[in-house]
Amino acid sequence: MSFKFSLLLLLLPLYGNTILExxxxxxxxPTIFSExxxxxxxxxxxxxDSVHKAVWDKHPDKLKGNYKCAKCHTPSDHDLISGKTKLSKNDIQESEPISCQACHTIESIEEHKKINKNIFTKKRKxxxxxxxxxxxxVVKFKEESSFFGLVTKTVGSPYHxxxxxxxxxYNGDMCLGCHDHKQNGKGFAVCDMQIKKGNSKETCISCHMxxxxxxxxxxxxTKKHAFHGISIHTTDVSLLSKYIKLSLNRTAKGFEVTxxxxxxxxxxxxxLRLNQLRVTIERDGKTIPLKTENFVRIIGKDGKPAMPxxxxxxxxxxxxxxxxVRKVAYDTPLKKGDIVVLEFGYYLVNPNSAKKLGITDKSVTNFTILTKNRFKI
Ligand code: HEC
Ligand code: HEC
Ligand code: HEC
Ligand code: HEC
Ligand code: HEC
Structure with missing residues (x-):
């Protein structure tokens, strides 16, 4: 079979009407695709995403049928984005709401107060x-032959x-059209990552991919590839836990966790998240739990918690x-032989909010340990 013909077969869409990108x-x-x-x-x-659904179901825009969330949550549903269709279940929504192209065609990011905007290239492939x-x-596909045409080497991709x-x-800013911040209709920042690059060698891409x-x-x-399975919904935290460091120092009254x-x-x-530090002491065969420290942002109106x-x-x-570098003090004196166990982790959905939203899905309401450390005194 000629190379061109096999390529043609390769590129024929497998699906009926919806051609999944x-x-x-x-x-x-294949490796990146499966990740x-x-x-x-x-x-x-x-x-x-049952959490996204639970919040959307309560959102006032749902009654108006105005799924503005699409810009970030389902940019690959092009008919929905352009207003041709309303939000409905389809293959794109179910399997590639943010497709490979959605990321790889982001040319630049336009900064705005309310939400940033992704500018996509208009060039095809x-x-x-x-x-x-x-x-x-810019690398275009080329076949190069050497040794009088006996050896052919290709450069670039035959498809794009x-x-x-x-x-x-290179600097990770391609993530920031969706990830930097989001204001609600009142101009209040519901979410803000407050990014500070400082002189960090690491970027969004080097840490998360x-x-x-x-x-x-x-x-x-190529031996290596950039990890494409980005998620904190799955409990495999091994890639990122190394960026959160826990340590312990004794103080006059007890000890301090850093x-x-x-x-x-x-x-x-x-x-929606609730982040916690949990501390226990193992002493004489008993486990003594100490106070749990919450790290949380509560948003509201008139002094009471409210929906975004x-x-x-x-x-x-x-x-x-x-x-x-955050320090948390504990007034519990330690004894020789004690083992202090530190667990730092999160709830995807704060149990209080889960109750209000009617979310019961265990995979979402469980506490996930991001990093853990044991100190022998
Ligand atoms: C500016 C882009 C943007 C828009 C617009 C947007 N979101 Fe999001 N949303 C995000 C990003 C990015 C995250 C992930 C944030 C994180 O994990 O820190 C997210 C996460 C969420 C989560 C948490 C999901 C989970 O499983 O934990 C909910 C709920 C959510 N969004 C609801 C909505 C709803 C409802 C709308 C529309 C009314 C909306 N968002 C519009 C970018 C956006
Ligand atoms: C969330 C955005 C995003 C999505 C979605 C995404 N990519 Fe990527 N991809 C990137 C970024 C950023 C890089 C650059 C990583 C680096 O520094 O090498 C990359 C790198 C790559 C690379 C090249 C090199 C390497 O080291 O792995 C290939 C090939 C690739 N992506 C293919 C895909 C395919 C195929 C899909 C869909 C199954 C996909 N990408 C989905 C953001 C994305
Ligand atoms: C016919 C095979 C083929 C198809 C189909 C294909 N690619 Fe590629 N792609 C390649 C090859 C080969 C390379 C490596 C080219 C090189 O390094 O010279 C590549 C490289 C890439 C890179 C850059 C890798 C780097 O060096 O950082 C990205 C990104 C990428 N492909 C994305 C995609 C996306 C997204 C799709 C689907 C829309 C896709 N590719 C479909 C063959 C293909
Ligand atoms: C030095 C490594 C590092 C860098 C750089 C980094 N992150 Fe993270 N990120 C983490 C760690 C650690 C967590 C928390 C652990 C986890 O999510 O499993 C996290 C969590 C997140 C989350 C999930 C938060 C939530 O509440 O759902 C998002 C979204 C995220 N990062 C996006 C980004 C973006 C966008 C950038 C670039 C501006 C970036 N990260 C840069 C290490 C990094
Ligand atoms: C087109 C918009 C878009 C782009 C570009 C994008 N993301 Fe996201 N990302 C989202 C949305 C939307 C969510 C929340 C989805 C949900 O929870 O339903 C999310 C969630 C996440 C999460 C949280 C994972 C979790 O399980 O809750 C991380 C981490 C993350 N993105 C990292 C990145 C990084 C790193 C990049 C750049 C390489 C990037 N994203 C680019 C839209 C985007």
Whole structure:
């Protein structure tokens, strides 16, 4: 079979009416495609994310049929975005609400007070990516033969061009069209990551998409690929826990726990989350629980907690900020032989909010431990 013919077969859509964009990428990028399936970006619609659905079901815009959330939650449902259709269950909503293209075609980010805006390239089959060795280049497909035509080497992708000159793919800013902040109709910031890059070597991409074993494409052996399974909904926290450091110092009254946040953003800024430090002492075969410290941002109106579209003020904010070193003091004297166990983790949905929203799904209401440490005194 000729190369061109097999390529044609490869690119024929497999699905009836809806042509899923990712189905094409899957053929040549199988490892990344399969990781993506478990990422939150593959499940960010109301049909896959029960938490997003629970909030949307209570949202006043639902009655008006105005699903404004689409800009960030389901940008790949192009008919919905352009106003041709209303929000409804379809293959895109269910399997690629934020498709491969949705990210790889982001040309720039326009900054706005309310929400930022992604500007997509209008060029077809042109994807942005990062590669230090090719920085600044646009790579088009080429077949190069050497040894009098006996050996053919290909450069680039037979399906698409690659542009390596977009700095947002090097510094992580390509995430910020959706992730920086969000204000409600009252101009109140419901969510704000308060990003501080400082002189951090790490970016959104290096921390959340670290290079793992396995080639990024089946036509070329690259050894490594950028992890595409981004999620905190699954309980595998092993990739990120190293950026939160826990330590313990004895004090005159007892001891002090230090939490160092190396992330370039506020931890768990999404207002539904509840972040906690839990401390126990193992002494003489018994376990003694000490007070639990909450890190939380409560938003509301007239001094009472309120839903995000009603809130106009912050009632409480003890979240740990970008690069912050937080200390929590305990007045419990320690004895030789004690083991102090520290657990730092989060609820995806604060149990109080879960009750109000009628969320009972165990995978969402459980406490997830992000990092844990034991100290022998
Ligand atoms: C087109 C918009 C968009 C872009 C671009 C985007 N995200 Fe997201 N991301 C979302 C939305 C929407 C959610 C929340 C989905 C949900 O929980 O239903 C999310 C969730 C997340 C989460 C939380 C995971 C979880 O399980 O709750 C992380 C971490 C994340 N994104 C990281 C990134 C990083 C890193 C980048 C850049 C490489 C990025 N995102 C680019 C829209 C986007
Ligand atoms: C500016 C982009 C943007 C818009 C518009 C937007 N969201 Fe989100 N949403 C996000 C991002 C990014 C996250 C992930 C935040 C995080 O995990 O820190 C998120 C997370 C959420 C979550 C938490 C989901 C989970 O599973 O934990 C809920 C609930 C949510 N959004 C509801 C909505 C609703 C309802 C709308 C529309 C009325 C909406 N959002 C509009 C960007 C957006
Ligand atoms: C949330 C945004 C986002 C989504 C969704 C996304 N990517 Fe990526 N992808 C990136 C970023 C950012 C990089 C650059 C990583 C780096 O620094 O090398 C990247 C890198 C890549 C690379 C190249 C190199 C490597 O080291 O892995 C390939 C190939 C790729 N993506 C394909 C895909 C495919 C196929 C899909 C869909 C199944 C997809 N991407 C979905 C953001 C995304
Ligand atoms: C016919 C096979 C084929 C298909 C289909 C395909 N790609 Fe690729 N892609 C490649 C090859 C080969 C490369 C590596 C080119 C090189 O390094 O010279 C590549 C590279 C990339 C890169 C850049 C990797 C880097 O160096 O950082 C991205 C991003 C990417 N592809 C995204 C996609 C997306 C998104 C889709 C689906 C819309 C897709 N590709 C479909 C073959 C394909
Ligand atoms: C130094 C590493 C590091 C960098 C840089 C970083 N993060 Fe994070 N991020 C973390 C850690 C650690 C967590 C908390 C652990 C977890 O989510 O599993 C986190 C959590 C998140 C969450 C989930 C919060 C929630 O409440 O749902 C989102 C969304 C996110 N990061 C997006 C980003 C974006 C966007 C950038 C770039 C501005 C970025 N991160 C840069 C380490 C990092």
């Amino acid at each position: 990712n189905a094409t990428c899957k053929k040549c990028h 993506y399936q478990s990422s939150i970006h593959a499940k960010s619609s109301i049909f896959k 042109l994807f942005f990516s990062a590669d230090k060795q090719r920085e600044g280049k 061009d690659i542009n390596y000159s977009n700095r947002n793919f 670290p290079k793992l074993q396995g080639s990024f494409v089946n036509l070329k052996d 939490i160092k946040n190396e992330a370039t953003h506020t931890l768990f800024a999404q207002p 579209w009603v809130a106009d003020s912050e009632l409480k904010n003890t979240l740990i900020k970008a690069h912050e």
